[in-house]
Amino acid sequence: MLLNGSSGNFCLDTGNNAESDHRANAWSANVGHYVTINADQVEIQQWSSGIGERERYPLSVVSQDLERFHTYLLSKEPPPQRAVIPHVVRIFRQIRNREELASGEDSLRVLLLLLASAANSIDRTAIDTSQWAIPEGAQDLSDCIDDGEWQTLIATLLNPIDSDLRLNLDLLIRHAAGPVFQEAHREATLIDAAQMSLPGFGRRAAEVRHSDLGVGVHFTPPPLARSIVEQALAAAELGQQLTVFDPACGSAEFLREALRQARLRGFTGPVNLIGWDVSETACEMARFLLLREQKKETRSMQFDVARRDSLQESWPATIDLLLMNPPFVSYERLTPEQASSIRKVMGSLARGRIEYSNAFIHKAIDSLPSGAAIGAIVPSSFYESSSAAGLRDWVKERLSPWLLARLGSQILFPDAIVDAGLLVGKINGGNRNNLLAFWADQKTESTAEGLRHLRKVLRSARPRGSILVEREGFSIYSAPELVQGGRSWAPTRYSAWVFARKLHNLPVAGELFNIHTGARSGLLNAFLLPREQWSLLPKKEQKYFRPAVVNESIEGGQLSDVVYVFYPHGEFAINSERELRTQLANFYRNHFESHRASLLARESGATEGRWWELHRPRAWQQVRGPKLVSVQYGDIGAFGWDAKGDFVVVGGYAWLPRPRLKITGRFPLRLGLAYLALLNSPVFFQLVASNSRKVRGGQWDLGNKYLERVPLPNLFSSTTSPIVESLFSVGSNIYSGNPVDWDSLGRLAERAYGV
Numbered sequence: 001m002l003l004n005g006s007s008g009n010f011c012l013d014t015g016n017n018a019e020s021d022h023r024a025n026a027w028s029a030n031v032g033h034y035v036t037i038n039a040d041q042v043e044i045q046q047w048s049s050g051i052g053e054r055e056r057y058p059l060s061v062v063s064q065d066l067e068r069f070h071t072y073l074l075s076k077e078p079p080p081q082r083a084v085i086p087h088v089v090r091i092f093r094q095i096r097n098r099e100e101l102a103s104g105e106d107s108l109r110v111l112l113l114l115l116a117s118a119a120n121s122i123d124r125t126a127i128d129t130s131q132w133a134i135p136e137g138a139q140d141l142s143d144c145i146d147d148g149e150w151q152t153l154i155a156t157l158l159n160p161i162d163s164d165l166r167l168n169l170d171l172l173i174r175h176a177a178g179p180v181f182q183e184a185h186r187e188a189t190l191i192d193a194a195q196m197s198l199p200g201f202g203r204r205a206a207e208v209r210h211s212d213l214g215v216g217v218h219f220t221p222p223p224l225a226r227s228i229v230e231q232a233l234a235a236a237e238l239g240q241q242l243t244v245f246d247p248a249c250g251s252a253e254f255l256r257e258a259l260r261q262a263r264l265r266g267f268t269g270p271v272n273l274i275g276w277d278v279s280e281t282a283c284e285m286a287r288f289l290l291l292r293e294q295k296k297e298t299r300s301m302q303f304d305v306a307r308r309d310s311l312q313e314s315w316p317a318t319i320d321l322l323l324m325n326p327p328f329v330s331y332e333r334l335t336p337e338q339a340s341s342i343r344k345v346m347g348s349l350a351r352g353r354i355e356y357s358n359a360f361i362h363k364a365i366d367s368l369p370s371g372a373a374i375g376a377i378v379p380s381s382f383y384e385s386s387s388a389a390g391l392r393d394w395v396k397e398r399l400s401p402w403l404l405a406r407l408g409s410q411i412l413f414p415d416a417i418v419d420a421g422l423l424v425g426k427i428n429g430g431n432r433n434n435l436l437a438f439w440a441d442q443k444t445e446s447t448a449e450g451l452r453h454l455r456k457v458l459r460s461a462r463p464r465g466s467i468l469v470e471r472e473g474f475s476i477y478s479a480p481e482l483v484q485g486g487r488s489w490a491p492t493r494y495s496a497w498v499f500a501r502k503l504h505n506l507p508v509a510g511e512l513f514n515i516h517t518g519a520r521s522g523l524l525n526a527f528l529l530p531r532e533q534w535s536l537l538p539k540k541e542q543k544y545f546r547p548a549v550v551n552e553s554i555e556g557g558q559l560s561d562v563v564y565v566f567y568p569h570g571e572f573a574i575n576s577e578r579e580l581r582t583q584l585a586n587f588y589r590n591h592f593e594s595h596r597a598s599l600l601a602r603e604s605g606a607t608e609g610r611w612w613e614l615h616r617p618r619a620w621q622q623v624r625g626p627k628l629v630s631v632q633y634g635d636i637g638a639f640g641w642d643a644k645g646d647f648v649v650v651g652g653y654a655w656l657p658r659p660r661l662k663i664t665g666r667f668p669l670r671l672g673l674a675y676l677a678l679l680n681s682p683v684f685f686q687l688v689a690s691n692s693r694k695v696r697g698g699q700w701d702l703g704n705k706y707l708e709r710v711p712l713p714n715l716f717s718s719t720t721s722p723i724v725e726s727l728f729s730v731g732s733n734i735y736s737g738n739p740v741d742w743d744s745l746g747r748l749a750e751r752a753y754g755v
Contacts, residue, residue: 032073100144225323244272273303317369331355382423385705513628514655516653518654527650566587626667638702
């Protein structure tokens, strides 16, 4: 089985099994193709093709360009809706749709029993549940399904009605059970059991509720688990036996992969696998799968899976390898219990807007003995947020990093938008010179292709310090200087990283400007009106609105009032609902009143029942003065100049001078427009690329946590120089909407940066 990403995976058979029908094997193992090498021929079977459909190519041609061959397989992926995982999940739905099995946990237990019954070809009552790790009570739960229907479920499971393929349960359990259980567990946990499905109709999509965060809902995709385990094992010091621990084990994807990879590396000693999870259902699935692995082992393998809250208990004392995908819960969504756990684990390091998974990182490194290795999925905030700066400094003194990776795609995990990275290292015994940085852009295929190249370069005999791979969507390079105190650890594109290192003597944007986050409303469509709609309001109501900075407000660096925001703060504060209805009768009656219930229900910063106020209006916006502004997500041309300070930043950021710029009073027009040109230059955005991330639309996140680290010249110290005069001239054209020579601006910005 070759797992090379979310797609393009295949079975490889070198056993000369020509003319056999292997489609069912590929389908059962959840890969697209079965590839056979037979003498001097390569034969390809796609599971969605007919029994006699095969493609054959000379082995010599395929061997000459393996990347092209793999790209071809990627282009021929079978239809996902007919894959094995949706098929098994459909069987699970038939179980769960029974009124007696409305509990998601109970229906999952019956699914495990069904798999065991089908795999053994014996009646469910004759199954030795201890030999399959079937949860207690599963047989009794299944009594609501009569024998005839039970046999129909097994027959449909093994022989899907829309295919001539027969399911190989052994391959399913070994290679695809993790994703199958992930899908079933998510449905069981997140979809309302009261939704009874009708033929031809699907259930509503699963929604992650606040109470579900951090409770074992999200699982690790197998290809990603494989990459992490490979790297962590390479960093580890293996002795006579191997103990692997996962404190948030889910369905044991990491633990099973660690066992396989250790054996592939030639490790023959005893292996002890320990998994904890707060979800008992996840633990039941893990036991089911690990027992199957144990039965296939010809050497000593033990496992222990238990339902435990890992942040509340002491971790095992002897661990050689720690692997984890800890629950990601942002500061805003922490429960009181989770916040308490963070403080208990991290102590004085639990400062600011700390993320839940950071407590797992701290506890992992604090628990591991010298020489042990860690491989973990981490939020990007661990690498770059100011709240995690203290934790990073603490980690730096205890961990010798082996790999720091930033996975640009935010959709690697089903039902979760996550900006994630990988952290691999060894406790007190490695060498920072071994550190590799991995960066991928926002496209999912870039992460997959990058991890394939990472595997290839590390299988070669090249010294780690000489590794350098830079492609369109990813970079891999030696970066021993990346881990430093008080700085971001986030890997970036190699070319941008090299360029930024040349400018280390310059100040950064956060030293020259206070980059403010815009207002937050809590219900944006209630407060915003298009300019045309605002212009129809009576004059006495219009004054309660101000032009807003949203993504549509800035184009090519020119700021325009396309949208207005209701801003009842400062000089136009409204003190009662009666005053609101009186002063803004038209707006209230025709627009605002319809949002009243939703505004009352929001988690708002507005106090004393003042539901008409913005959630976070930002007091600094009440004082009008010139400022630089940007959109939230953008590229060259995303910065504008607010000459009078009338605009309220809503979906974006405001740049106000800090004392280091030595500005007294209002932001000078000449300096502001010079910076407007510089901030919209290709050079500045090349530096943005070394600090920020691209979102799914391909635009840069222009948040202060990213841009405050971008090098930026202090133009105040040279306000009379020809460079500033030229920048001011270009900035004036941008502000006025006149034509701009962007290539010339690029050369001018290079001079300003001294490169």
